[in-house]
Amino acid sequence: MAEDVTLAPARQKLETGRVMKSRTGDVRAKAAAMGLAALMMVAPPLAALAEPLRLVTPIVYGSHLPGLGEPAARLAKLIKQLSGGSLELDLKQPGDGTQPQEILDKVAAGRADAGFSTAGFWAARLPAAVLFAGFPFGPDAKGYVDWFFAGNGAKLYQEMYDQAGLKVHVIPCAFGGGEAGGWFAKEIHSKADLEGLRMRIFGPGAQVMARLGVATKLVPGGSVPAAFDKHELDAAELLTPTADQRQDLQDKVKLIYVPGWHQPETVLELLINKDRWSALDDHQQTIIDTACKATLLTTLAESGRLEADALADLASKSGVRIEPWPEDVMTALRASWEAVAKDEGDRDAFFQAVFDDLASFRTKSAGSPQATAATP
Numbered sequence: 001m002a003e004d005v006t007l008a009p010a011r012q013k014l015e016t017g018r019v020m021k022s023r024t025g026d027v028r029a030k031a032a033a034m035g036l037a038a039l040m041m042v043a044p045p046l047a048a049l050a051e052p053l054r055l056v057t058p059i060v061y062g063s064h065l066p067g068l069g070e071p072a073a074r075l076a077k078l079i080k081q082l083s084g085g086s087l088e089l090d091l092k093q094p095g096d097g098t099q100p101q102e103i104l105d106k107v108a109a110g111r112a113d114a115g116f117s118t119a120g121f122w123a124a125r126l127p128a129a130v131l132f133a134g135f136p137f138g139p140d141a142k143g144y145v146d147w148f149f150a151g152n153g154a155k156l157y158q159e160m161y162d163q164a165g166l167k168v169h170v171i172p173c174a175f176g177g178g179e180a181g182g183w184f185a186k187e188i189h190s191k192a193d194l195e196g197l198r199m200r201i202f203g204p205g206a207q208v209m210a211r212l213g214v215a216t217k218l219v220p221g222g223s224v225p226a227a228f229d230k231h232e233l234d235a236a237e238l239l240t241p242t243a244d245q246r247q248d249l250q251d252k253v254k255l256i257y258v259p260g261w262h263q264p265e266t267v268l269e270l271l272i273n274k275d276r277w278s279a280l281d282d283h284q285q286t287i288i289d290t291a292c293k294a295t296l297l298t299t300l301a302e303s304g305r306l307e308a309d310a311l312a313d314l315a316s317k318s319g320v321r322i323e324p325w326p327e328d329v330m331t332a333l334r335a336s337w338e339a340v341a342k343d344e345g346d347r348d349a350f351f352q353a354v355f356d357d358l359a360s361f362r363t364k365s366a367g368s369p370q371a372t373a374a375t376p
Contacts, residue, residue, distance in 0.1 A: 052083075053284070054090045055113035055276065058098035058106065060121065060268075061176075063091060067242045067306050071174035071268060071299055072116040078291040087284055089114065107271045108166040115271040118176065119157075123203060126164055127348040130204050131355060132157050132172075134263040136337040141175045141265050141300040143362075148172050151361040156354050157269075163350060169277040173292040176266035177303040180311065181257035181325060182237040183249050185228060188257065188325070191332045200224055200236035204340055205262030211336040221247065228252040237262065241310035250318035256311070257325050261333055265303070 057076075061069035076089040092112075094100055103115035104122050119126070120133035131138070132153070139147065147153035154172065161168050182201070188194065195213035206216040219227050219236070225248060227233040236253075237260070238244050270292055277285070314320040325333075345352035 050086070052080075052086050052088050054088045055272070056092065057089045057114040057116055058092040058094075058096070058100075058103050058112055059115070060094065060100040060103060060117040062093055065243055065246070067240050067299075067303060068176040068266065068268070071176070071295055074298075075116070075173060075270070075291055075295045078294060079287060082287045082291060083284070087287060089116075091116070104166065104168070104271065107273050108168050110167075110273050110275060113273055113276050116173070116268065117271060118266060118268050119160075120203060120266075126160055127344050128156075128160050128351040128354045131351070131358065132160070132267060132269075134178075134266045136204055136208055136262050136340075137334055138264055139358075139362075140178065141303055144172070144175070144265060144267055145296065145300060146365060147358060147361050152357050153361075156357060160350065160354070167274040168271045169274050171270045171272075171289065171292045172267055172296060173270040174268040174295045175299040175303045176268050177240040177242060177307045178265050179237060179239065179260035179263045180241050180244075180307075180322075181260050181262075182235050183228075183244070183253040184235045184255045184257060185231075185253050186234045187255065188329060190326055191328050194329070194332075198232070198234045200227070200233055200238070201262070203262075204337070204344075205237065207340045208262065208333060208336045211339060212332055225249060225252050240266070241307050241314065245310055245314065250314050250320050254319055255321045255323065256314070257323055258311070259325070261325070261330065261337075 057072075059069065059072045061072075063069045063073040072089075072091055076091055080088050092098060098106055098112060098115075100117065101121055103112070103117045106112040107115045118133045119129035122129045123133075144153070148157070157170055157172065161170055182199065186193070186197065188197075191212065194209070197209075197214045198217060199209060199214050200217050200219040201209055201214075202216070202218055210216050217233065219233065221238055224233070224236050224238060228236070228249075229252060236249075238247060238249065241256075244250075270288070272288070280288075311322055315322050341355060345355055
């Protein structure tokens with residue numbers, strides 16, 4: 001049926017309105033889309049808007065210190081890069097609210113998220129700690145890597161803290177370098193020259209020396225040069241040759257004996273509060289593990305060269321004599337360490353268990369040229 005002519009103008013007006021409304025909606029939708037696109041071009045992604053997760057991390061050595069302190073800064077940089085900036089270590093320099101010897105307790109109690117340290121600081125309460133940090137006639141860096149990842153080293157390392165009821169997750173994270181045998185104002189020609197020697201040395205190295213008649217002294221590192229000036233010391237072991245250069249010991253003493261039998265290597269650890277570690281997701285944990293392994297292997301490759309270069313520099317530029325220990329002295333030192341280790345094992349069952357495990361591992365790796373305390 002034909003449309004009523006009286007209704008045609010009204011229908012035409014209605015259809016025109018619909019078209020105009022549709023076109024207006026299209027224009028508004030396009031404008032909104034264009035505005036959103038422009039906003040996305042200038043606004044950062046939502047992930048970038050979120051605050052990064054920061055782990056407050058006091059460190060045991062200043063990050064300016066080559067070998068011992070610098071790896072902490074390197075680790076923090078790598079974690080930030082691998083996480084795209086979403087995870088950071090907020091490094092706190094020594095004394096910036098936490099003294100080095102307080103790091104373990106603060107992390108365990110959750111008053112610090114993490115800590116970058118060396119287990120040797122806890123040896124008075126955890127005797128086995130020295131075996132994970134560097135000890136007399138112990139492994140070099142390669143020997144530690146083998147034991148940590150091809151043996152039971154990493155498992156026992158965590159077990160030490162767990163048995164002590166300390167809520168920390170530990171990761172071996174860097175090598176700080178091996179120490180030299182010490183700075184000497186007096187020459188050592190034989191074992192007899194050790195009797196009555198006044199030496200700044202601590203830890204198991206001091207126990208070894210004391211058995212041989214050395215008068216061991218605890219002198220703050222910064223006071224060692226003055227102690228030599230005042231003739232209060234005949235010898236001192238401090239840190240690594242690279243770090244020792246910063247103390248200007250070469251201006252006071254001109255004789256170093258090698259090797260550093262008391263600490264052939266220094267293992268640096270990352271401690272993370274266990275609750276904090278558990279709260280991290282798998283990806284974040286993997287980032288930290290990966291960064292630690294990378295730093296560990298990089299410093300393994302670098303630490304030996306760094307210390308050798310420092311010794312060469314001390315000899316060529318400062319006139320420091322680098323001399324090997326007399327053979328009878330090395331024999332006496334090793335025998336003394338075996339006696340110290342036996343005493344420690346008798347007093348502490350876990351020390352003995354770790355020591356025996358290392359002995360077994362080294363025996364199985366007898367083809368390796370490195371000697372350890374467990375393979376006299």
